Amino acid sequence: MNVRRRHISAVALTAVAALGFGTLTACSSDSAAAGDTGTFDVVASFYPMAFLAERIGGEHVHVTSLTQPGQEPHDLEISARQTAQLEESDAALYLKGLQPSVDEAIGQSPIATKIDASALTTLEEHGTEAGHGEEHGDEHGDEHDHDHDHDHDHEGGDPHIWLDPVRYAEVAEGVGKAFQKADPDHAADYRANTATLVKDLKALDAKFRTGLADRTTDVFVTTHAAFGYLAERYGLTEEAISGLDPDTEPSGARVKDLQKIAKEDGVTTVFYETLVSDKTAKTLAGDTGLRTDVLDPVEGITDHSRGEDYFQVMEANLTALRTALGAR
Secondary structure, eight states, rough: OOGGGGGOOOHHSOOOOOOOOOOHHHTOOTTTSSSSSSEEEEEEHHHHHHHHHHHHHEEEEEEEESOOOOOGGOOOOHHHHHHHHTTSSSEEOOOOTTEEEEHHHHHHOOOOOEEGGGGGOOOOOOOOESSSSSHHHHGGGGGOOOOOOOHHHGTTOOOOGGGGHHHHHHHHHHHHHHHHHOOOGHHHHHHHHHHHHHHHHHHHHHHHHEEEETTTOOOESSSOOOHHHHHHTTOOOEESSSSSSOOOOOOOOHHHHHHHHHTTTTTTTTEOTTTTTOOOHHHHHHHHHHHHHHOOSOOOOOSSSSSSHHHHHHHHHHHHHHTTHHHH
16 A cells, blocks of 8 residues: 555545546556555546646656557456556546446545546537537538437546647646645645646647637548537537447448538548547548548557647647648
């Protein structure tokens, strides 16, 4: 059991929910074990959680990730070893609603500090179309009354909050407060690290606002409805082939609808992502004469990622969106 556990306050045991992450080195290795490290041990559910904990915790935290690089986080099933790892940690940082097996394991775990990132910001419902969807739907009339599946696997709302830098910053502030309460000996460092991270996220938001300000279309097509919050933040409309679950197969009617949307809205690109198959995207693009490109939901960093961390990949996403939307 970690020596740091004795510092956890009673308030922190029940308080703030958050995300967590640690060093990319720790998260990239399944052999990194929690417990008895001499630091504040954090188990993070997947990359965006781990990244926050790494930036906020710095040298004072030891972070392991339940989701390995290259593993699609929605598909994660918790192993017996990972369940034991949870029990030996000081805190679990996760995003309720994204990974049912993680929610269940953490809910049943005796771990003292359970930090749920979804409680640190507001969640909204997104389905196959997100953004200023009502306006977009009115523009096209009843043709867009396709099944806007709000995937029932995500009953608490769309969990992809980290793809909106503003919401991600709200979560970061909550994580920072949770760390300060759970490990008060290092509260000053956690506070300073949080402030730096929030400043960086605000700068990223400014880059997106400026970079997407002058564009020829608002509509972009993706395989997986992960970008609803990003679309809303910057006045875009995401049209997804499948819903919030990347494994959902689109209906023939949905594919036909997307072909019509592409022609009417000047769509140039069908985006796919690095952790799931690009087959559906390439089929739709081929049928409609569009090109394909990567728009990364930053659910994990691999050798195929266009960057080594959250900020680099998000800036690559901005570049891809600027090209697809005709931004000048």
